[in-house]
Amino acid sequence: MAKESSAAQRERRVLVATVGVTMFGTLLMLVSISTDNWVLLSLDEAVYRNTSGAYVVSQKSGLFRICRNEYDNRTHPVVEREYCKMFKFFPSDKNIEKDPEVDEHIINYRRSQTAFAVIALVLMLLSHTFAIYALREPRYMFKRLAAMMHLMTAGAVFISGEVFIQSVEYEEDYLRARYPRGASHHYGFSFAFAVLTVIIYVGAGVVFFIYGRKRKGEKAITEQEAIENEPVIIGRA
DSSP: OHHHHHHHHHHHHHHHHHHHHHHHHHHHHHHHHHSSOSEEEEEEEEEEETTTTEEEEEEEEOSSEEEEEEEETTSSSOEEEEEEEEOOSSOOHHHHHHOTTOOHHHHHHHHHHHHHHHHHHHHHHHHHHHHHHHHHOOOHHHHHHHHHHHHHHHHHHHHHHHHHHHHHHHHHHHOTTTSOTTOEEEEOHHHHHHHHHHHHHHHHHHHHHHTTSOOOGGGSSSHHHHHHTSOOOOOOO
16 A cells, blocks of 8 residues: 555655746746847848848847847947847738838748747647646546647647747748848747747656556456546436
8 A cells, every 4th residue: 555655655756846847848838929139140241231220230020020220320429229029920912022021922821930939839838737727636638638639739849940940941942131142040048948849748648658657456456546537327217
């Protein structure tokens, strides 16, 4: 009995720790979504922008906005500033035609990557709900459900990051107003947080699957688990 109790306590500690780690992963994703360091663009030489009347020396962007470091040499002394602009996810056709930095494809990329990021946050809420419930209920199916929700969350974050990579490559090939010739890019800490979130949730899904195996009779680590995992026969009275 003592051995079974020890195994049950060990399992609970592992699952509680896993829930704590996934909560940390959710925090990382919130920081990732709310910051603009998904991709950083470095320019060999400053590029003049007609819209701002200044020269851009570097830029960074996230899921919701783009920020540029630029200087204006029309004044003395030269003015250096950071200019940030929110993305428009549903611009009119007229605005698309006027803006050289966007087209239908890049707008679809933005919508997709942001939508999957928001879906991931919703799945995180659901996965934590099922995970906490699985800590209270010994039946194996709840742990498996929590595991599936964790893996679905990881999948949503992964797709969001993959679509973002594709959007950067598309800008490099077709949108010179956004990605000038001679520029180079690298992914920042916001993107790294998203990648780390994927790893955390995949690991959490594996842990819940391991402890979600069906244990009946003497294989169960507690008497309550043995009772809960017995098949339920539904018959007619």
